[in-house]
Amino acid sequence: MGQIALSNVSKAYYTSRKKDEARIVLKDVNIDIEKGEFVSLIGPSGCGKTTMLNLIAGFEGPTLGEVRFNGNPIEGTSPERGVVFQEFSLLPWFSVLSNINLALECKNVPEKERSAISMKALETVGMENFADYRPNLLSGGMKQRVAIARLLAMDSEVFLMDEPFSALDEQTRAKLDNDIVRIWKEKRKTVVFVTHSIDEALLVSTRIILLSKSPGEVIKEWKLDEKLNRDPMSYDMIKIKKEILALMPTCSCSN
Amino acid sequence: MTIRSSNDRRIAEHISDENLESGYVQMSSAFWQNLGKTAITFILGIVVTLLIWQCLAWYCNDIKDLAMSFPTPAESIGYVLGHIDIDIYGTGRNIMEHTVASLKRLAIAFSLAAVVGIIGGSILGYYTKIYSVGIVPVTVFQSIPGLAWVPIALLLFGLGDDAAVFIIFAVSCTVITLNVAGGIRMVPQVIIRAAGMMGATRSIMFIKVLIPYALVSIINGLRVGLGSAWRVLIAAEMLIGTGIGLGSAMEFLRDNLDYVGAFGCIVIICAIGLFIDKVLFSSIEKYARHKLGLEEGY
Numbered sequence A: 001m002g003q004i005a006l007s008n009v010s011k012a013y014y015t016s017r018k019k020d021e022a023r024i025v026l027k028d029v030n031i032d033i034e035k036g037e038f039v040s041l042i043g044p045s046g047c048g049k050t051t052m053l054n055l056i057a058g059f060e061g062p063t064l065g066e067v068r069f070n071g072n073p074i075e076g077t078s079p080e081r082g083v084v085f086q087e088f089s090l091l092p093w094f095s096v097l098s099n100i101n102l103a104l105e106c107k108n109v110p111e112k113e114r115s116a117i118s119m120k121a122l123e124t125v126g127m128e129n130f131a132d133y134r135p136n137l138l139s140g141g142m143k144q145r146v147a148i149a150r151l152l153a154m155d156s157e158v159f160l161m162d163e164p165f166s167a168l169d170e171q172t173r174a175k176l177d178n179d180i181v182r183i184w185k186e187k188r189k190t191v192v193f194v195t196h197s198i199d200e201a202l203l204v205s206t207r208i209i210l211l212s213k214s215p216g217e218v219i220k221e222w223k224l225d226e227k228l229n230r231d232p233m234s235y236d237m238i239k240i241k242k243e244i245l246a247l248m249p250t251c252s253c254s255n
Numbered sequence B: 001m002t003i004r005s006s007n008d009r010r011i012a013e014h015i016s017d018e019n020l021e022s023g024y025v026q027m028s029s030a031f032w033q034n035l036g037k038t039a040i041t042f043i044l045g046i047v048v049t050l051l052i053w054q055c056l057a058w059y060c061n062d063i064k065d066l067a068m069s070f071p072t073p074a075e076s077i078g079y080v081l082g083h084i085d086i087d088i089y090g091t092g093r094n095i096m097e098h099t100v101a102s103l104k105r106l107a108i109a110f111s112l113a114a115v116v117g118i119i120g121g122s123i124l125g126y127y128t129k130i131y132s133v134g135i136v137p138v139t140v141f142q143s144i145p146g147l148a149w150v151p152i153a154l155l156l157f158g159l160g161d162d163a164a165v166f167i168i169f170a171v172s173c174t175v176i177t178l179n180v181a182g183g184i185r186m187v188p189q190v191i192i193r194a195a196g197m198m199g200a201t202r203s204i205m206f207i208k209v210l211i212p213y214a215l216v217s218i219i220n221g222l223r224v225g226l227g228s229a230w231r232v233l234i235a236a237e238m239l240i241g242t243g244i245g246l247g248s249a250m251e252f253l254r255d256n257l258d259y260v261g262a263f264g265c266i267v268i269i270c271a272i273g274l275f276i277d278k279v280l281f282s283s284i285e286k287y288a289r290h291k292l293g294l295e296e297g298y
């Protein structure tokens, strides 16, 4: 069994307050993620990608099946599994720097060492000049970069990233994609990366998992060797992209 | 023509070719200007209040011709100034002593209520299961009107200081608890999740995440709580024999038909209420709103 293992996982939510109906949003998902893998989840909007990350992070439990981390059922959140949320998740009354320092405080990093670690993480995402800003003075993409810096500073075993770069421009995104790959190569973290962009998934991952439209099931997986040429014009990349496009569900809406 | 806000107008005045180049516009601090503006609107508000009172007095004294004359602002304020160090006849204390006695009761009861309310409210707000049960007694106590606590207080503590303090505590604590719990329950889930995934301990969760986020509600609760505490304090002093305090002074003055004196006490009560609310709570609230990004810019 891998580091993260979803076995026969289904998740359903009530559709109304009367609780007389529930909708299945994840259906019998089996995924086994080895330590050090870089897994991209792709699939149409609403197919359950965020739900899947929530299960792995421990924010919620599965309706059926089991989610395990290092062999043990996940019972709640843990800083071992750090998250970059799809939406804004910084604490608004702290400066950018204090936001990251807080994550280090939670890890019991001595107070004197915190700022240096945080500044280094901010430099990685190009936000070092905004350390004293409060988050609501930043643009959407800048906020997201700070959230990534927070995760880098936390240095979790597993990075769970929910469309971290979708608010960014092409260039910044390309740079951060490269940074993430570089960090991953350095530290060999396990990364679960949700994205809407097939190109991005092809560029960064060692494995791509395609989910169906709601209720989300695994349609197919592709393993990409780390040494594979990631040039988007290369034969391998075009071949996989064509396969994904052919299988990609067209309608993104359920019901 | 384009309508510009006062902020835009002020910045625009200072924009020149040079600073457009650098990206930053420097100007003098607006601190004193802001303070001046606040002070002027505040004074204007007080003037309006006094005018309303003055008009009422004119109407009662010059048109309706009541049996007793209706005290004017000047008379009442004059009475207060005249009794700062002279005893109110028959009570054996001057206005300062009565005021300090009332404030002391308020301070004791209110700080107790604030501590209990903030802690209790936080717990109620964060733990959904406790909330569904705990909110019932809080709501029950909250619906007991201020003076209806008098028999309860007298039963528990008998006549005197403790009974008055208890009533003030009971009235403000419930209000604060409800507001704090409400504020905590409004904290967005993603914020709690973010703190959770960082591994926040319970104390970090409450002190650095939940309470700051709920600060505006908490301040509002304290504000409403203090308002009702102050009101019920005066009433309680009038009913429970505390001997000293603005309420008992007023009760005594009214019994002796000294309406100017009673109005003087009301002036002090209002002035203190206004000070606490406008000077203390408003500025804290403004600061909290600014920190949360609810106020414009900067």
Ligand SMILES: Nc1ncnc2c1ncn2[C@@H]1O[C@H](COP(=O)(O)OP(=O)(O)OP(=O)(O)O)[C@@H](O)[C@H]1O
Binding pocket: A013, A014, A025, A044, A045, A046, A047, A048, A049, A050, A051, A052, A086, A214, A254
């Ligand atoms: N707490 C919840 N209660 C009820 N329904 C939910 C809840 N969370 C998610 N859902 C439903 O589950 C489905 C999957 O949601 P999810 O957020 O996982 O989608 P997603 O794949 O992340 O989509 P996107 O790419 O747009 O972010 C959606 O249809 C949504 O309505």
Ligand SMILES: [Mg+2]
Binding pocket: A049, A050, A051, A086, A162
């Ligand atoms: Mg999502």
